[in-house]
Amino acid sequence: MDRTTRTAVVTGGARGIGAAIARRLAGDGCAVAVLDLDEQACAPVVAELEAKGARAVAVGADVADEQQVGEAVDRVVSALGPPTILVNNAGITRDDLLFRMAATDWDAVMNVHLRGAFLMCRAVQQHMVEAGWGRIVNLSSTSALGNRGQVNYAAAKAGLQGLTKTLALELGRFGVTVNAVAPGFVETAMTAATAERLGVPFEEFQQQVAARTAVGRIGRPADIAAAVAFFVSEEASYVSGQVLYVAGGPTS
Numbered sequence: 001m002d003r004t005t006r007t008a009v010v011t012g013g014a015r016g017i018g019a020a021i022a023r024r025l026a027g028d029g030c031a032v033a034v035l036d037l038d039e040q041a042c043a044p045v046v047a048e049l050e051a052k053g054a055r056a057v058a059v060g061a062d063v064a065d066e067q068q069v070g071e072a073v074d075r076v077v078s079a080l081g082p083p084t085i086l087v088n089n090a091g092i093t094r095d096d097l098l099f100r101m102a103a104t105d106w107d108a109v110m111n112v113h114l115r116g117a118f119l120m121c122r123a124v125q126q127h128m129v130e131a132g133w134g135r136i137v138n139l140s141s142t143s144a145l146g147n148r149g150q151v152n153y154a155a156a157k158a159g160l161q162g163l164t165k166t167l168a169l170e171l172g173r174f175g176v177t178v179n180a181v182a183p184g185f186v187e188t189a190m191t192a193a194t195a196e197r198l199g200v201p202f203e204e205f206q207q208q209v210a211a212r213t214a215v216g217r218i219g220r221p222a223d224i225a226a227a228v229a230f231f232v233s234e235e236a237s238y239v240s241g242q243v244l245y246v247a248g249g250p251t252s
């Protein structure tokens with residue numbers, strides 16, 4: 001697949017699923033802006049992509065900060081050209097049961113997932129509209145269907161599905177598709193933190209999840225990157241406003 005003329009922005013690209021998406025899109029021929037809170041943390045991924053011959057840049061920004069988002073997208077334009085692929089992957093969890101959940105933990109999760117995706121989409125869409133071509137992929141989650149201890153995260157991930165479908169309607173006429181990938185359990189620092197919160201060794205936690213998953217294993221970041229690669233491909237131009245659950249089985 002030749003995407004040498006495409007510039008992609010992957011938020012939360014320094015590690016986990018975002019780093020796998022950055023690798024996959026670079027491998028498919030994109031120039032990739034690896035955006036994360038800490039610019040230094042993006043450097044190893046950028047170095048890896050460059051070593052494989054891709055064009056890449058590290059960009060430090062908080063996706064929930066309007067000014068930082070504007071400056072970050074301007075930097076991408078200068079370094080790699082106008083972005084026409086956006087993957088809203090940056091995410092955090094602040095899990096707790098409702099009666100114990102602090103309002104600050106509700107706000108933090110809403111800000112990164114929903115405000116962050118909104119700000120990034122708004123900043124990048126002008127470049128897509130000018131190009132008459134664009135691809136936005138938002139990272140939702142099986143938690144959007146409900147998950148005990150994650151009322152903030154589940155609401156944010158369900159909200160991202162509404163954002164996805166609405167932007168698909170608004171941006172379709174400009175050649176821009178908007179879709180969501182909703183992963184099940186994927187082995188990353190995020191799920192390691194969940195295991196720690198539950199007091200279960202990560203290895204044991206993974207085995208438990210694998211045992212109740214139809215395909216008998218947990219997800220890997222590359223599984224999610226493969227789904228993103230489909231949505232951003234040329235041949236997915238008639239697929240928009242969709243949510244693809246990548247969870248090793250039916251989700252409910």
Ligand code: NAP
Binds near residue numbers: 015061183184186
């Ligand atoms: P991860 O390993 O925790 O990586 C998330 C990345 O996002 C981190 O590098 C983090 O930076 C960055 N980030 C956090 N807040 C940010 C902000 N305000 N601005 C910019 N970057 C920010 O998580 P992951 O497991 O790869 O998850 C990636 C996405 O998939 C998330 O949206 C997550 O909700 C979703 N997801 C994951 C799973 C799973 O099982 N892992 C399942 C379903 C959905 P810091 O390290 O500095 O915090």
